[in-house]
Amino acid sequence: xxxxxxxxxxxxxxxxxxxxxxxxxxxxxxxxxxxxxxxxxxxxxxxxxxxxxxxxxxxxxxxxxxxxxxxxxxxxxxxxxxxxxxxxxxxxxxxxxxxxxxxxxxxxxxxxxxxxxxxxxxxxxxxxxxxxxxxxxxxxxxxxxxxxxxxxxxxxxxxxxxxxxxxxxxxxxxxxxxxxxxxxxxxxxxxxxxxxxxxxxxxxxxxxxxxxxxxxxxxxxxxxxxxxxxxxxxxxxxxxxxxxxxxxxxxxxxxxxxxxxxxxxxxxxxxxxxxxxxxxxxxxxxxxxxxxxxxxxxxxxxxxxxxxxxxxxxxxxxxxxxxxxxxxxxxxxxxxxxxxxxxxxxxx
Amino acid sequence: xxxxxxxxxxxxxxxxxxxxxxxxxxxxxxxxxxxxxxxxxxxxxxxxxxxxxxxxxxxxxxxxxxxxxxxxxxxxxxxxxxxxxxxxxxxxxxxxxxxxxxxxxxxxxxxxxxxxxxxxxxxxxxxxxxxxxxxxxxxxxxxxxxxxxxxxxxxxxxxxxxxxxxxxxxxxxxxxxxxxxxxxxxxxxxxxxxxxxxxxxxxxxxxxxxxxxxxxxxxxxxxxxxxxxxxxxxxxxxxxxxxxxxxxxxxxxxxxxxxxxxxxxxxxxxxxxxxxxxxxxxxxxxxxxxxxxxxxxxxxxxxxxxxxxxxxxxxxxxxxxxxxxxxxxxxxxxxxxxxxxxxxxxxxxxxxxxxxxxxxxxxxxxxxxxxxxxxxxxxxxxxxxxxxxxxxxxxxxxxxxxxxxxxxxxxxxxxxxxxxxxxxxxxxxxxxxxxxxxxxxxxxxxxxxxxxxxxxxxxxxxxxxxxxxxxxxxxxxxxxxxxxxxxxxxxxxxxxxxxxxxxxxxxxxxxxxxxxx
Numbered sequence: 001x002x003x004x005x006x007x008x009x010x011x012x013x014x015x016x017x018x019x020x021x022x023x024x025x026x027x028x029x030x031x032x033x034x035x036x037x038x039x040x041x042x043x044x045x046x047x048x049x050x051x052x053x054x055x056x057x058x059x060x061x062x063x064x065x066x067x068x069x070x071x072x073x074x075x076x077x078x079x080x081x082x083x084x085x086x087x088x089x090x091x092x093x094x095x096x097x098x099x100x101x102x103x104x105x106x107x108x109x110x111x112x113x114x115x116x117x118x119x120x121x122x123x124x125x126x127x128x129x130x131x132x133x134x135x136x137x138x139x140x141x142x143x144x145x146x147x148x149x150x151x152x153x154x155x156x157x158x159x160x161x162x163x164x165x166x167x168x169x170x171x172x173x174x175x176x177x178x179x180x181x182x183x184x185x186x187x188x189x190x191x192x193x194x195x196x197x198x199x200x201x202x203x204x205x206x207x208x209x210x211x212x213x214x215x216x217x218x219x220x221x222x223x224x225x226x227x228x229x230x231x232x233x234x235x236x237x238x239x240x241x242x243x244x245x246x247x248x249x250x251x252x253x254x255x256x257x258x259x260x261x262x263x264x265x266x267x268x269x270x271x272x273x274x275x276x277x278x279x280x281x282x283x284x285x286x287x288x289x290x291x292x293x294x295x296x297x298x299x300x301x302x303x304x305x306x307x308x309x310x311x312x313x314x315x316x317x318x319x320x321x322x323x324x325x326x327x328x329x330x331x332x333x334x335x336x337x338x339x340x341x342x343x344x345x346x347x348x
Numbered sequence: 349x350x351x352x353x354x355x356x357x358x359x360x361x362x363x364x365x366x367x368x369x370x371x372x373x374x375x376x377x378x379x380x381x382x383x384x385x386x387x388x389x390x391x392x393x394x395x396x397x398x399x400x401x402x403x404x405x406x407x408x409x410x411x412x413x414x415x416x417x418x419x420x421x422x423x424x425x426x427x428x429x430x431x432x433x434x435x436x437x438x439x440x441x442x443x444x445x446x447x448x449x450x451x452x453x454x455x456x457x458x459x460x461x462x463x464x465x466x467x468x469x470x471x472x473x474x475x476x477x478x479x480x481x482x483x484x485x486x487x488x489x490x491x492x493x494x495x496x497x498x499x500x501x502x503x504x505x506x507x508x509x510x511x512x513x514x515x516x517x518x519x520x521x522x523x524x525x526x527x528x529x530x531x532x533x534x535x536x537x538x539x540x541x542x543x544x545x546x547x548x549x550x551x552x553x554x555x556x557x558x559x560x561x562x563x564x565x566x567x568x569x570x571x572x573x574x575x576x577x578x579x580x581x582x583x584x585x586x587x588x589x590x591x592x593x594x595x596x597x598x599x600x601x602x603x604x605x606x607x608x609x610x611x612x613x614x615x616x617x618x619x620x621x622x623x624x625x626x627x628x629x630x631x632x633x634x635x636x637x638x639x640x641x642x643x644x645x646x647x648x649x650x651x652x653x654x655x656x657x658x659x660x661x662x663x664x665x666x667x668x669x670x671x672x673x674x675x676x677x678x679x680x681x682x683x684x685x686x687x688x689x690x691x692x693x694x695x696x697x698x699x700x701x702x703x704x705x706x707x708x709x710x711x712x713x714x715x716x717x718x719x720x721x722x723x724x725x726x727x728x729x730x731x732x733x734x735x736x737x738x739x740x741x742x743x744x745x746x747x748x749x750x751x752x753x754x755x756x757x758x759x760x761x762x763x764x765x766x767x768x769x770x771x772x773x774x775x776x777x778x779x780x781x782x783x784x785x786x787x788x789x790x791x792x793x794x795x796x797x798x799x800x801x802x803x804x805x806x807x808x809x810x811x812x813x814x815x816x817x818x819x820x821x822x823x824x825x826x827x828x829x830x831x832x833x834x835x836x837x838x839x840x841x842x843x844x845x846x847x848x849x850x851x852x853x854x855x856x857x858x859x860x861x862x863x864x865x
Contacts, residue, residue, distance in 0.1 A: 139636040147542050151702070202786065208720060209718050209719055209720060210710060210715045210718045210719070210720055211718065212720075213702070213709055213715075213720055216698075217698065217702075217706070220695045220696070220697040220698065221691075221694075221695045221696065221697075223691045223692050224691070224692050224693065224694060224695045224706070225675060225676060225695070226654060226692075226706055227652070227654060227684070227686060227693070228674070228706045228709075229674045229675030229678055229710075230671065230675075336578055
């Protein structure tokens with residue numbers, strides 16, 4: 001087996017193993033795994049509506065994954081995607097509702113506002129890390145809580161005491177009749193194109209620009225970067241700002257695409273935290289993030305169909321989904337196993 | 349003749365590449381056997397074969413006359429083979445005893461028995477004169493002491509055959525002397541030693557026999573007392589090597605670097621450079637001689653803008669660069685081969701090509717309007733690789749994968765190719781073999797002959813004496829004297845380095861008397 005075959009086999013075997021163990025769990029809990037998986041499949045790919053909703057679910061995961069991956073590639077660990085996403089969501093909805101402008105101006109400004117809000121939320125831990133060496137993990141986690149409560153308070157303020165903001169103007173919406181009609185009236189919106197464009201942006205910044213060269217250099221070795229004349233502090237802050245901007249756009253997906261408003265949040269959305277797993281599944285590369293986000297988004301959306309179509313309780317469904325992701329993440333074990341098998345064959 | 353280890357006609361291949369090609373090494377009981385070869389000649393590969401980390405394709409290994417199959421390091425341990433690695437494998441915040449027993453902890457009713465282990469460590473330490481405190485923490489002891497812990501580790505596990513992989517690379521001259529004494533003591537206690545090194549003087553000092561390998565091939569084994577450093581160097585490199593660096597007289601002209609009353613503190617705020625004055629002119633190499641820790645590091649870092657200046661003034665080409673950023677200083681004409689190549693010199697996780705552009709990536713043609721031009725960068729990298737003989741699989745390879753010597757050649761290539769007016773070379777030949785050292789010295793002299801100023805910092809007196817046109821001696825943060833190499837000797841330099849600032853024969857004698865007292 002060549003290395004190439006191994007690389008292709010690993011994800012396939014991982015997913016099969018995950019499904020198998022998931023099946024055992026369902027079996028022991030007294031549910032029919034075959035029905036369960038048919039329901040999962042139909043929930044993801046069953047009809048054009050399901051496909052539309054699945055893609056809609058993938059968009060924010062891509063952006064959250066990019067946010068984590070970008071920080072990681074430049075030497076930082078951004079656990080604050082969740083908070084940056086929430087402030088981005090609010091900023092998008094606020095700007096989307098408060099102004100009346102032609103779409104060609106309104107929509108870009110709204111997206112920019114979301115990115116800017118996320119960037120500012122990333123700026124704080126960035127500055128603290130660069131100047132006082134406070135570890136970014138601690139600050140970003142705390143900033144998540146600050147975001148949750150600040151955003152809830154702001155929703156109350158701008159809505160005059162209500163639990164929900166106004167609907168955004170149609171000129172700021174990512175909703176698309178065309179995409180919606182195409183997928184049997186699903187809520188699929190243009191956000192997926194924004195997300196894919198950002199995948200290219202991340203690749204471009206890291207692999208093509210001078211800024212990317214400096215960011216990576218500082219992430220790997222601050223001393224050598226200082227020796228080479230780079231401004232280490234500036235690059236640490238910039239890394240968090242760009243990462244936060246991606247996260248803010250993930251919030252815009254929810255605000256401008258899926259919901260069109262923001263409701264007071266009882267807790268975290270989870271997208272930001274899942275973004276960590278998405279990035280790691282994708283080995284922190286832009287293309288890999290698309291793969292990780294697709295897996296997460298599909299399972300998350302498709303699993304909704306399992307309680308309805310196969311009568312499997314949500315708790316069991318969560319376990320099954322977690323198992324599949326676990327086995328994909330532990331692809332390393334399978335890779336080692338395959339290589340052992342290879343060696344034995346060669347020895348014979 | 350009794351051999352404890354015989355490696356007969358060993359061949360180890362990586363793909364098509366023969367890292368070891370038909371090498372034979374026979375170790376007698378009670379001898380120090382040196383294994384000599386250039387950087388990347390295959391010394392470490394051969395020892396990894398012996399230690400069970402690699403399996404050879406051809407050849408056989410015999411221990412005490414019996415053929416053995418060393419399939420992993422545990423087998424090597426059981427056969428009494430121990431390895432003292434070049435890069436120490438110690439846990440910083442554990443004690444010496446804890447490090448030594450790590451992986452084979454003696455237990456008493458399920459609890460680790462530190463007390464007995466410490467007693468045993470102390471006994472072995474006393475037997476071989478290692479003088480270690482079993483309860484000291486690794487982070488609190490010197491590099492030389494850490495190496496002794498590595499030696500102890502092998503002895504504790506019952507090794508009779510010790511492999512030393514370039515043991516003197518990170519030691520001070522004093523520590524090297526102590527290590528040599530320890531090795532001799534080990535021999536008198538019945539151990540046998542294989543010493544991997546490319547330092548010829550060391551081999552002449554301690555070894556009984558030498559096996560030379562060149563580009564993976566076994567060249568042969570000679571008896572140390574019947575050879576000399578010149579012959580060994582020729583065997584190792586495959587051509588005549590000049591030890592005395594060839595160079596014409598210097599023609600110094602205008603001043604390039606001027607340091608006036610410089611005061612620099614270290615990280616803890618203690619003054620390390622205390623009102624230092626120094627001047628370097630175009631067309632000369634000034635060597636800085638001194639014992640490690642007398643302010644050399646702080647002086648270089650201050651000139652390069654990597655450390656804050658507390659007082660005084662530094663100018664390059666009459667331009668005041670005191671307190672300027674590293675970028676501005678580089679642009680004023682400084683090239684800097686840093687002391688610590690892993691900390692400052694390279695981004696190890698960057699490719700060779702990226703590192704080749706590390707100082708110039710920000711301007712044309714390497715980047716334009718914020719967009720990198722990696723095509724130009726790889727062209728430049730390939731030029732450096734070729735011109736400076738950097739042995740790598742290609743400019744895309746991670747710098748981490750290069751051997752230390754080749755990493756150093758990459759840095760030197762990058763800095764010299766920028767043709768700076770002032771080139772600071774801090775320990776430029778540390779860890780390199782004679783061939784590479786000769787090459788680097790030639791490059792430094794070439795820079796000088798092209799009318800550039802070169803500032804050479806080295807702990808090796810030989811190097812300072814051979815290459816410099818003037819030698820500034822640093823002691824306790826000040827230049828105590830400046831001497832001409834042809835008018836001085838190692839003894840005088842040694843005294844100056846120790847802080848005896850008075851020159852002349854009487855002073856020399858007086859200094860010796862003082863030291864004796």
